Amino acid sequence: MSDGDKQRFNSLKQLSDLRFPAEWHPAARTIQRKIILHVGPTNSGKTYNALKCLGSANSGVYCGPLRLLAHEIFDRFNSKGIPCNLVTGEERRELKGINVPLTSSTIEMVNLQKQVDVAVIDEIQMISDQQRGWAWTQALLGLQAKEIHICGEPSAVPLVKSICQSINEDIEIREYKRLSSLEISQKSLDGDLKKIKKGDCVVTFSRKSIFSLKHEIEAATGLRCAVAYGSLPPETRSQQAKLFNDPNSGFDVLVASDAIGMGLNLNIKRIVFESIKKYDGIGVRYIPIPQIKQIAGRAGRFGTENAVGEVTALETSDLKYVHQAMDAPHKNLEMAGLQPTMEMVELFAHQLPDVKEFAVLLEKFEDLARVDGQYFLCNFHTQKLIANSIELIPMTIPERFIFVTGPINTSDQRIMKNVQKFAMLHSQGKPCNISRIVTIPEKVPHNDELLGDLESIHRTLMLYLWLR
Numbered sequence: 384m385s386d387g388d389k390q391r392f393n394s395l396k397q398l399s400d401l402r403f404p405a406e407w408h409p410a411a412r413t414i415q416r417k418i419i420l421h422v423g424p425t426n427s428g429k430t431y432n433a434l435k436c437l438g439s440a441n442s443g444v445y446c447g448p449l450r451l452l453a454h455e456i457f458d459r460f461n462s463k464g465i466p467c468n469l470v471t472g473e474e475r476r477e478l479k480g481i482n483v484p485l486t487s488s489t490i491e492m493v494n495l496q497k498q499v500d501v502a503v504i505d506e507i508q509m510i511s512d513q514q515r516g517w518a519w520t521q522a523l524l525g526l527q528a529k530e531i532h533i534c535g536e537p538s539a540v541p542l543v544k545s546i547c548q549s550i551n552e553d554i555e556i557r558e559y560k561r562l563s564s565l566e567i568s569q570k571s572l573d574g575d576l577k578k579i580k581k582g583d584c585v586v587t588f589s590r591k592s593i594f595s596l597k598h599e600i601e602a603a604t605g606l607r608c609a610v611a612y613g614s615l616p617p618e619t620r621s622q623q624a625k626l627f628n629d630p631n632s633g634f635d636v637l638v639a640s641d642a643i644g645m646g647l648n649l650n651i652k653r654i655v656f657e658s659i660k661k662y663d664g665i666g667v668r669y670i671p672i673p674q675i676k677q678i679a680g681r682a683g684r685f686g687t688e689n690a691v692g693e694v695t696a697l698e699t700s701d702l703k704y705v706h707q708a709m710d711a712p713h714k715n716l717e718m719a720g721l722q723p724t725m726e727m728v729e730l731f732a733h734q735l736p737d738v739k740e741f742a743v744l745l746e747k748f749e750d751l752a753r754v755d756g757q758y759f760l761c762n763f764h765t766q767k768l769i770a771n772s773i774e775l776i777p778m779t780i781p782e783r784f785i786f787v788t789g790p791i792n793t794s795d796q797r798i799m800k801n802v803q804k805f806a807m808l809h810s811q812g813k814p815c816n817i818s819r820i821v822t823i824p825e826k827v828p829h830n831d832e833l834l835g836d837l838e839s840i841h842r843t844l845m846l847y848l849w850l851r
């Protein structure tokens with residue numbers, strides 16, 4: 384290796400050194416922050432209590448995992464007469480002409496430059512998520528708040544404690560118990576859909592089976608079913624949840640995927656697992672234990688006639704796994720995610736002028752990056768797929784970074800094509816006429832394929848708003 388090469392290698396190693404992420408946020412390090420961790424099972428009032436502190440603050444921010452939740456908190460505060468703004472990747476709603484003390488935000492979009500009295504970080508266990516974990520780490524290390532309320536599962540306690548210790552911050556732990564009891568049934572439904580009753584939420588893991596189950600249950604019981612699954616737009620999901628919760632809507636059963644695990648207010652009496660396996664992009668696997676617990680925990684709702692929740696399975700063979708999962712002790716999280724900032728990637732790229740492809744650049748960063756034992760580098764898998772699809776379109780590194788970190792479902796080929804169209808227009812400096820890119824169908828979709836098209840159109844519109 385020549386001296387020049389050595390120097391360049393050292394400089395690359397330095398630029399990809401992620402061992403001290405707390406130092407990325409010098410302003411937060413100058414504030415004496417008080418950290419309160421609210422932990423407990425699903426439906427134990429963690430978020431409720433954290434929001435009570437936020438509601439009485441002079442200034443504050445809520446950081447949530449989903450657009451749906453950010454909206455719900457925004458609505459909740461404003462309807463109580465506490466002015467609150469909304470900031471998500473797709474949408475900004477800012478109340479004009481008055482002093483607005485609060486902001487409800489999706490965690491990736493939270494403003495770390497602003498000083499506030501109180502911040503809430505919800506669903507902290509997501510800090511270990513392979514793709515999105517970095518956003519929780521960033522909020523935890525970077526929020527300039529005098530008081531930070533963190534809510535989540537007990538599995539996150541040792542990791543959050545250890546991160547706080549590493550930055551010399553004290554942490555107070557408040558433990559919660561479920562507000563309603565939860566019974567795991569000894570009997571399955573013996574495969575008989577006729578046994579589905581009002582207040583049941585039937586859980587299955589593919590869109591196809593959600594709709595076929597809905598039709599089968601409606602035929603077998605005469606009850607009408609609302610649906611909720613991941614690629615259903617958040618507004619529709621919340622409208623379906625409202626139908627199910629309203630005893631007079633005529634929709635008495637919910638057929639849903641794991642999308643009910645977070646963010647929806649649901650009045651479920653009993654969770655019925657129709658399936659306990661899911662295709663994860665590679666193979667069919669058992670649903671992980673923490674997820675079974677989170678979904679099951681949705682049964683039973685404090686202060687309603689469904690105060691005691693029940694959990695069962697459609698098939699006897701699946702009920703055994705549900706029991707095992709519910710009895711299993713929780714496993715502590717070990718590492719928090721990190722993602723380099725755009726500036727870091729840009730400086731890194733300057734040292735490698737010969738590397739033209741952005742995906743290769745990301746790969747080199749991944750190879751060289753060093754992290755401390757309690758952190759990991761979030762994977763660049765989707766970023767690399769997006770980078771490859773727009774590789775031939777001329778753009779600067781920061782522009783590429785915006786595209787590759789966008790909310791893009793890379794398994795949807797239609798949206799991947801539209802990403803290229805957006806990138807092309809941007810690169811040519813042309814305005815984007817969205818009605819030329821998507822056409823909203825006039826008729827309600829009546830089959831699986833048309834429904835898939837509609838979901839793609841929605842994703843494209845959301846990406847358009849995000850890029851705007």
Ligand SMILES: Nc1ncnc2c1ncn2[C@@H]1O[C@H](COP(=O)(O)OP(=O)(O)OP(=O)(O)O)[C@@H](O)[C@H]1O
Nearest residue numbers: 423424425426427428429430431432534562648685
């Ligand atoms: N003290 C209380 N008084 C009235 N309602 C409450 C109280 N505590 C919680 N609730 C209600 O109970 C429900 C569950 O509370 P919350 O959403 O805070 O639970 P959580 O522990 O955050 O659950 P999850 O893990 O699902 O996020 C909510 O509808 C909430 O408004």
Ligand SMILES: [Mg+2]
Nearest residue numbers: 429430431534
């Ligand atoms: Mg909560």
